[in-house]
Amino acid sequence: MSSNAEQTLQFDQIRLPPEAQALREEVRTFLAEEVAAGTFDPHSGGQGDDFDRAFSRRVGARGWIGMTWPKKYGGHERTFLERYVLTEEFRIANAPTRGHFIADRQSGPILMKYANEDICMDVLPRICRGECCFCIGMSEPGSGSDLFAARTKAEKTEGGWRINGTKLWTSGAHHADYMIGLFRTSPPTKENRRHGLTQFLVDMTLPGITVNPVPQMTGSLDFNEVVLEDVFIPDSHMLGDVDMAWTQATSELAYERSGPERFLETFYVLVGLARVLEDNPDTRGAEGLGRLVAQLHTLRRMSVSVNGMLQAGKEPVLEGSIVKDLGTAWEQALPARARDLAAFANPQSANIPSFRKQLEHATLIAPKLTIQGGTTEILRGIIARGLGLR
Amino acid sequence: MTNDLDLQSLILESATRILRDSCDPQTVNVAFGDGWKEPLWRDLEESGLTLCWIAEDKGGAGVPLAVGFEVLFVAGRFAIPVPLSETMIAGWLLSAADIPVPEGSITLSSQPSRQSVNVDASGKLSGTVTAVPFAGEADYLAVCAPGEGGPIIALAAMQDCTPATKSSFSGDPKGDVGLDGVIPVASAPMPFEMNEEALLMFGAAARSRQIAGALQAILDLSVSYARERVAFGRPIGKFQAVQHNLARLAGEVAAANAASGSACDTITRAGSFDETVFLEAASAKIRAGEAAGEGAAIAHQVFGAIGFTQEHVLHRYTRRLWGWRDDFGSESEWAEKLGRRVVDAGADELWPMLAAR
Numbered sequence: 001m002s003s004n005a006e007q008t009l010q011f012d013q014i015r016l017p018p019e020a021q022a023l024r025e026e027v028r029t030f031l032a033e034e035v036a037a038g039t040f041d042p043h044s045g046g047q048g049d050d051f052d053r054a055f056s057r058r059v060g061a062r063g064w065i066g067m068t069w070p071k072k073y074g075g076h077e078r079t080f081l082e083r084y085v086l087t088e089e090f091r092i093a094n095a096p097t098r099g100h101f102i103a104d105r106q107s108g109p110i111l112m113k114y115a116n117e118d119i120c121m122d123v124l125p126r127i128c129r130g131e132c133c134f135c136i137g138m139s140e141p142g143s144g145s146d147l148f149a150a151r152t153k154a155e156k157t158e159g160g161w162r163i164n165g166t167k168l169w170t171s172g173a174h175h176a177d178y179m180i181g182l183f184r185t186s187p188p189t190k191e192n193r194r195h196g197l198t199q200f201l202v203d204m205t206l207p208g209i210t211v212n213p214v215p216q217m218t219g220s221l222d223f224n225e226v227v228l229e230d231v232f233i234p235d236s237h238m239l240g241d242v243d244m245a246w247t248q249a250t251s252e253l254a255y256e257r258s259g260p261e262r263f264l265e266t267f268y269v270l271v272g273l274a275r276v277l278e279d280n281p282d283t284r285g286a287e288g289l290g291r292l293v294a295q296l297h298t299l300r301r302m303s304v305s306v307n308g309m310l311q312a313g314k315e316p317v318l319e320g321s322i323v324k325d326l327g328t329a330w331e332q333a334l335p336a337r338a339r340d341l342a343a344f345a346n347p348q349s350a351n352i353p354s355f356r357k358q359l360e361h362a363t364l365i366a367p368k369l370t371i372q373g374g375t376t377e378i379l380r381g382i383i384a385r386g387l388g389l390r
Numbered sequence: 391m392t393n394d395l396d397l398q399s400l401i402l403e404s405a406t407r408i409l410r411d412s413c414d415p416q417t418v419n420v421a422f423g424d425g426w427k428e429p430l431w432r433d434l435e436e437s438g439l440t441l442c443w444i445a446e447d448k449g450g451a452g453v454p455l456a457v458g459f460e461v462l463f464v465a466g467r468f469a470i471p472v473p474l475s476e477t478m479i480a481g482w483l484l485s486a487a488d489i490p491v492p493e494g495s496i497t498l499s500s501q502p503s504r505q506s507v508n509v510d511a512s513g514k515l516s517g518t519v520t521a522v523p524f525a526g527e528a529d530y531l532a533v534c535a536p537g538e539g540g541p542i543i544a545l546a547a548m549q550d551c552t553p554a555t556k557s558s559f560s561g562d563p564k565g566d567v568g569l570d571g572v573i574p575v576a577s578a579p580m581p582f583e584m585n586e587e588a589l590l591m592f593g594a595a596a597r598s599r600q601i602a603g604a605l606q607a608i609l610d611l612s613v614s615y616a617r618e619r620v621a622f623g624r625p626i627g628k629f630q631a632v633q634h635n636l637a638r639l640a641g642e643v644a645a646a647n648a649a650s651g652s653a654c655d656t657i658t659r660a661g662s663f664d665e666t667v668f669l670e671a672a673s674a675k676i677r678a679g680e681a682a683g684e685g686a687a688i689a690h691q692v693f694g695a696i697g698f699t700q701e702h703v704l705h706r707y708t709r710r711l712w713g714w715r716d717d718f719g720s721e722s723e724w725a726e727k728l729g730r731r732v733v734d735a736g737a738d739e740l741w742p743m744l745a746a747r
């Protein structure tokens with residue numbers, strides 16, 4: 001890992017370059033037009049269904065999916081900092097990115113690293129056009145934090161693999177065209193319990209795949225159970241080396257951990273709080289708001305810095321994990337902090353009813369923020385390893 | 391660019407060497423008396439660090455602001471127990487105001503916006519300068535006061551002033567200094583169109599950088615200790631609860647480092663003390679101050695009883711971390727100001743403000 005006790009944590013001074021800020025203006029204009037056209041409600045706080053294929057296509061047409069990827073795959077070879085700005089603006093606007101975000105953030109990069117060239121040439125350009133939605137098939141009923149307990153089986157057959165088992169909590173599986181699935185190809189060995197899992201590209205239209213929605217406590221239909229029965233996957237769709245997934249996708253890369261989506265999920269609550277305090281804030285409200293703004297500003301500077309260091313070819317792995325840990329904890333705590341701070345706001349404020357609604361929604365979704373994509377406990381273990389403790 | 395980086399690493403290496411030799415916190419901690427202070431200050435002066443922000447043609451080292459801020463990070467790593475940052479800031483202001491900077495240490499108020507100092511027609515200073523770090527120890531005091539044509543900066547000899555001998559809980563003295571018709575050594579209009587608010591921002595950024603350095607030091611100490619100290623047959627760093635505490639400490643250290651680094655960098659490049667500098671300085675002082683509190687608590691928990699002793703070095707850092715939180719605006723003071731600005735600008739301006747850079 002990248003650090004030991006003698007190194008300081010490093011955050012290079014990165015400012016968003018003019019081209020990134022110019023892009024921000026373009027993105028804002030685009031999103032304003034989409035809102036005006038009724039595509040989505042920016043004040044929903046992400047309450048609506050965030051899948052909209054037509055919208056994803058328009059985003060793709062702008063060149064805003066896979067924007068850092070090589071041109072030969074339909075990408076645009078732009079910088080991580082430009083992608084950073086785009087992600088921020090889409091998140092702040094509560095734009096419906098379900099149709100492309102997962103593919104853009106992690107599935108595409110995994111394919112580029114581990115899929116054969118034919119698949120890359122076939123799938124990646126479609127992702128970039130906003131035509132290809134991905135889901136992540138890692139968790140199972142008996143395997144969450146402990147990924148290496150995965151039991152869904154891939155058995156070798158002629159020309160490919162036969163898959164049987166169940167994936168769980170698979171976000172967006174009901175919309176997805178593909179899944180990147182983690183399946184058991186061999187039993188673990190005595191020396192290495194992580195051995196024996198392999199990643200595959202799974203076409204979700206294949207016979208034998210059933211997607212059953214699992215309603216969330218908010219009422220949303222977002223994640224699913226995916227049952228795989230005798231699903232045949234050709235050899236060419238294996239990603240990387242057989243049994244070796246533990247060396248591949250086991251730890252996300254720093255840029256998957258440290259993006260602005262890791263701290264902006266409940267941002268609308270902060271704006272709502274400022275609005276409620278607008279006429280004549282009490283001292284406690286002003287002080288509390290100021291702290292939250294300072295904390296968010298700091299998270300943002302950390303995240304921009306990590307993305308800038310990645311762009312410069314560095315590997316701020318420890319710093320990236322820290323951004324996710326601090327960021328998810330912050331966005332999770334925000335609704336409760338805002339609720340306290342608004343307690344003595346002018347009860348006649350016309351902004352209270354909409355703030356209440358935002359608060360209720362954010363409070364309901366808050367629990368997931370430190371679970372999805374790896375729990376706080378698992379993340380802190382990773383940070384401890386980076387510190388040289390494990 | 392490369393030259394700047396070379397210069398920076400040279401200066402930081404020299405600062406590290408001096409502080410390691412003359413101000414090793416463990417050595418200082420068990421030393422009898424203050425005998426180490428004078429040689430430490432002499433070494434710092436001889437190396438040019440104390441006057442590093444003064445231009446070369448005015449007798450200083452002409453070090454860029456950015457590099458000086460990193461010196462303060464290093465100083466924090468050694469729990470600096472002498473008025474290095476105060477002398478650097480005062481020297482920078484005085485020399486920019488064309489006041490010759492004397493040898494010796496200079497201090498200034500850590501609450502520049504709360505002064506009640508008057509300058510009479512003959513230039514004599516009266517009133518109280520509050521919360522002055524190293525009040526009784528420093529040789530000089532730099533005083534900001536309202537003058538006829540705008541704020542002025544004056545240099546007074548400490549021996550002409552009346553420092554209250556109030557000991558600070560940080561381990562270094564801090565107290566009010568009374569001025570009873572003091573004739574300053576020199577005075578001049580404040581440079582850089584600076585006022586007390588701007589000085590508060592500058593001081594906040596500088597102090598946050600020092601806090602970040604001290605936090606990095608307690609992270610290093612805590613991680614090493616967790617790998618060595620054995621309980622129940624294994625190093626305590628193998629226990630998950632301890633690992634998670636240290637991961638949280640690393641998060642606080644990272645936040646203080648990023649926030650303070652960004653604020654110092656911003657001041658270095660800014661043309662004036664504008665809204666951007668305000669957001670950066672306020673955020674740095676708030677977040678570093680919070681990290682100081684959280685971080686010190688975690689480090690003490692990791693060390694157990696040994697860290698609660700006089701003999702152990704940890705308190706040299708943690709006491710200063712607690713004390714430095716109050717200098718140049720506490721978390722709460724800055725947060726209240728920042729919150730009001732956000733509200734005054736309107737909720738719709740919040741995101742554009744954050745996303746501007």
Ligand SMILES: Cc1cc2nc3c(=O)[nH]c(=O)nc-3n(C[C@H](O)[C@H](O)[C@H](O)COP(=O)(O)OP(=O)(O)OC[C@H]3O[C@@H](n4cnc5c(N)ncnc54)[C@H](O)[C@@H]3O)c2cc1C
Binds near residue numbers: 136378
């Ligand atoms: C909204 C949402 C969307 C999701 N989307 C997807 C998806 O698209 N694809 C997918 O594959 N998965 C998805 N997940 C699943 C997610 O990755 C898992 O929930 C997560 O990894 C935790 O696994 P678990 O729920 O089985 O909890 P468990 O692993 O059973 O953990 C329960 C508790 O025990 C703690 N714990 C477990 N092991 C340790 C340990 N070693 N040390 C200390 N504490 C430990 C955990 O931190 C947690 O607090 C999603 C989850 C949510 C909430």
